[in-house]
Amino acid sequence: MxxxxxxxxxxxxxxxxxLYVMVRRPVPRGPALGLRGLWLVGVALGLxxxxxxxxSPTVASGTGVGRAHGLLTLACAGGFLALNxxxxxxxSPWARTGLVTSVAGVAxxxxxxxxxxxxxVLRPAAxxxxxxxxxxxxxxxxxxxxxxxxxxVVWLGDVLPVPGGLxxxxxxxxxxxAGFTILIGLALALRAGARSxxxxxxxxxSITREGEST
Amino acid sequence: xxxxxxxxxxxxxxxxxxxxxVYVFAAPFTGSH
Numbered sequence: 001m002x003x004x005x006x007x008x009x010x011x012x013x014x015x016x017x018x019l020y021v022m023v024r025r026p027v028p029r030g031p032a033l034g035l036r037g038l039w040l041v042g043v044a045l046g047l048x049x050x051x052x053x054x055x056s057p058t059v060a061s062g063t064g065v066g067r068a069h070g071l072l073t074l075a076c077a078g079g080f081l082a083l084n085x086x087x088x089x090x091x092s093p094w095a096r097t098g099l100v101t102s103v104a105g106v107a108x109x110x111x112x113x114x115x116x117x118x119x120x121v122l123r124p125a126a127x128x129x130x131x132x133x134x135x136x137x138x139x140x141x142x143x144x145x146x147x148x149x150x151x152x153v154v155w156l157g158d159v160l161p162v163p164g165g166l167x168x169x170x171x172x173x174x175x176x177x178a179g180f181t182i183l184i185g186l187a188l189a190l191r192a193g194a195r196s197x198x199x200x201x202x203x204x205x206s207i208t209r210e211g212e213s214t
Numbered sequence: 215x216x217x218x219x220x221x222x223x224x225x226x227x228x229x230x231x232x233x234x235x236v237y238v239f240a241a242p243f244t245g246s247h
Contacts, residue, residue, distance in 0.1 A: 003245075009242055012236075013232055041234060042234075045237070102235075106239045109239060119243070158242060166245060167242050170241055173240050173241060176239055180235060187228040188225060191224050
């Protein structure tokens with residue numbers, strides 16, 4: 001189930017992007033983002049639901065299941081990047097930045113899971129965020145509490161506390177929040193900007209194909 | 215009506231995809247899953 005704090009985090013990129021599009025005048029104009037392979041997000045969503053909502057917590061916490069989940073998520077990220085390579089090499093600077101930052105964030109979060117089978121949570125960071133030692137005694141499925149940052153894989157785990165916010169973020173979280181905000185902001189802004197029939201795409205703004213949209 | 219629905223879905227689709235993507239790919243520790 002999704003908790004209140006998770007809902008706030010989920011909505012953050014969309015809210016920031018919407019505010020940007022509402023405030024920004026004039027809105028930028030250009031072709032649609034034309035991202036391909038969005039079905040891979042659906043595949044990853046299916047994997048996530050199977051692991052955390054279908055399987056029992058004991059099975060979901062298993063190292064093998066966790067590693068497989070991490071590897072498959074990495075594969076989804078790699079496939080998405082490959083399918084959108086044209087945007088990486090020839091897209092507009094913002095589209096390229098958003099895409100690469102998003103994929104880097106996904107990979108940074110999936111890598112420790114693929115390596116150790118769960119997302120490491122740095123204990124001192126969790127305590128700073130307001131969790132009690134009792135709450136950290138048994139981590140929920142998908143997480144493992146690390147006593148210190150001695151192992152480099154922990155650096156990619158949840159190490160950045162939101163003081164008093166009962167939330168610990170990872171480097172990957174920051175990257176994908178930034179990347180998703182750019183991509184959704186770009187998608188919404190370009191749609192708004194494209195309302196005019198006299199739109200002219202800036203030279204080299206983005207590569208798009210007929211019939212494709214975000 | 216159809217045009218209004220089309221415009222609404224044009225805005226709703228990227229937002230829905232982003233919400234799903236954050237739900238799936240972000241891994242903040244909030245004490246639950």
